Amino acid sequence: MTGKSKGMRLAYVYLSLYSVFNLLVFVWIFLTAMKGQSEFFATSPWSPPEAFNLTNFKEAWKVGHIGEFFANSAYVTGISTVVCLVVSSMAAYILGRIPFRGRGIVQLVFMLGMMVPPFMIVIPLFSVLDSLLLLNSLNGLVLVYVTIQIPMNVYVLTSFYRSLPTEFEEAAAIDGASPLRTFFTIMMPLTMPALAACAIINILAFWNEFLFALVFLGDKTKLTLPIGLFYLNQGAEYSGKWTILFAGMAISCIPVLLLLALFQKQFSRGISQGAIKL
């Protein structure tokens, strides 16, 4: 018994060390974002700021265009997430509950995307989007984002639909509800746990996506946060405006950390149910 409690104590010590390290990293980003430009170069990177001033945040938002990048990311993430969930739910409902000829093949077509790296489609997509006049457009990026998450969403949702009992649909049919209405008002809401897990994984994937946004967006006013921050970093290497960059990084962390704090359970469930996107 003593061995076990000793092991427990060790577990806590170990986890605390790691957690404190991560906490300090986050705190350090925020504290560095509060340093003045000259203070930043004059003081040790380890020293705390002389005063808690938020001017860098304001400047990053306006002058550094973080405000625009934030709005672009929110737009792309919001629309892509909703469209992806609806489209995937519809397909998953059929694949999970209605037997038809060729179901195996359709399912395979949906799953293919999980085996192929994004690099395999990025070059041709560049010309596909170009010919649709959707290059350098947030809506073009939305179409690509919806597509890359459909396989995972369909996979997770199909198995969830398959596990639901048939009584609900039958009862609704007897009450005279059309299949379309039954789907949207009864079946889709029943998949809430799976939808929530997919939603959070999608949101994080879209909010942070790097490669496609880097290749498909060029116009400075249309960048998403990850790309905007990347250019801000490149700028800082020359102009030395590190404090604005740090403020921008701090701003971009806030929504995702909040989201994780609120939906940690859904996030873990999403990852372990096959939403692996590495």
Next chain:
Amino acid sequence: MFQSARRKLILPFLLPGLAFIVVFFIYPVIQNIGISFSNWNGIFRTNGYVGWANYSRLWEDPYFLQAVRNTFLFFGTMLVLMFPIMFLLAIPLHAIKRGKYIFQFMIIAPVVLSVTVAAVLWKFLYNPNMGLINSGLEALGLESITRIWLGDSSTVLVAVSVASIWHGIGTWVVLLIAGLDRISPDLHEAASIDGATGWQSFWKITFPLVWDVLKTLIILAFIGALQTFSFIYIMTDGGPQGNSEVMGSYLYKMAFTGNNFAYGAAMALVMAVSILVFSFVGNRLMKRDSIEY
């Protein structure tokens, strides 16, 4: 009646999803194969068929071969560094009862950050003049260890992989815990009654039982490592002298900086085929009778 009414939904419900997949995924995949056999280098599309020329050029391109070597080295570093850390975090986190939520939050937190934030952050930590690492080492009187971490060919790959491990470890911990959850706690209890030490109980019970999960994780790590791009691109852009160039960053450079779409497409196909082959072979090699207790 109910069945036939429902069957009317099949086509309209499948079509939107299939349209996305066909237009923005399957069509590009097929296109990519075609482009890799063409001589499309430049802004305007050229469709001249050049056979396997792009592929044979890859075979003789020293920069590509270096990138392949670095990609495998990167995977090796991931295996050696990440898997032990994953166990060291997942096993305690799985065992504890109180405070689980907050510890898990702290471990997962970096995962939700954008790669840009994680990569820029670590790039700054490694900064030779302003970074925390060198200035910390100096404060401790360890000037001899300080170096230009990302500018030194002997440290650059490890330095980048540390950053990438810090960013992604939460996902791996969650996946491993999902595997640990399937092991009945009775087994460990029985073992400890029989006098087994914690170490013995790990090697004799936990490890064999999570082997299946571990196998999947190793293959996933390989798939991830082959596609490494963002961290390298943001932190080093392949430098110094190509010492951290990986397949992904070289592909990007060739296709989008050098406008050599055909050559990039050939690399992408090599990457995709390697992923398929290695995950299949890996799965076979690591096959081992799974244990039922």
